[in-house]
Amino acid sequence: MKGGRSTLAVVERYCVFYADGCVLHMIGAAEGDKNMYKPCTCITFPLDRSCHNTWYVRQKGYKYENWDLPCLDPSASHHSPAESLAEEISFATYFDLGLEDWRK
Numbered sequence: 705m706k707g708g709r710s711t712l713a714v715v716e717r718y719c720v721f722y723a724d725g726c727v728l729h730m731i732g733a734a735e736g737d738k739n740m741y742k743p744c745t746c747i748t749f750p751l752d753r754s755c756h757n758t759w760y761v762r763q764k765g766y767k768y769e770n771w772d773l774p775c776l777d778p779s780a781s782h783h784s785p786a787e788s789l790a791e792e793i794s795f796a797t798y799f800d801l802g803l804e805d806w807r808k
Contacts, residue, residue, distance in 0.1 A: 712743065719746075744799055748792050750776055759796050761785045 713720045721727045732740035739747050750762040762769055764777045774780050781788055798804060 712745065739795070744795075744804065747795050748799070751789065751792050751796055759793075761789065 719726070726742070726746070728741040728746070729738050732738045732742065748759075751759050752762050754760050754767075760767070762771075762776055764772065769776060778785075786793065795804075
């Protein structure tokens, strides 16, 4: 649980669906939609919800972020988050409208 919401199972720091990449992503992509089987948390990463239920971008050093991933380092890209996370932001908006409630 994180913030009162369920999370995916992790074994030895890896998601249980990780095998040289996201298995759910690979199967969905092979069937024509990379997000078909993925839960909301995975589709919107690195977006997350605050305790006030608003979206924010997880970033290195922000809100005590403990992952040290290059994708969470703002200095690793010359693009704004709005540009580089356009797909994730679009899905989050769609999710907030209640159109993907099954992914909770």
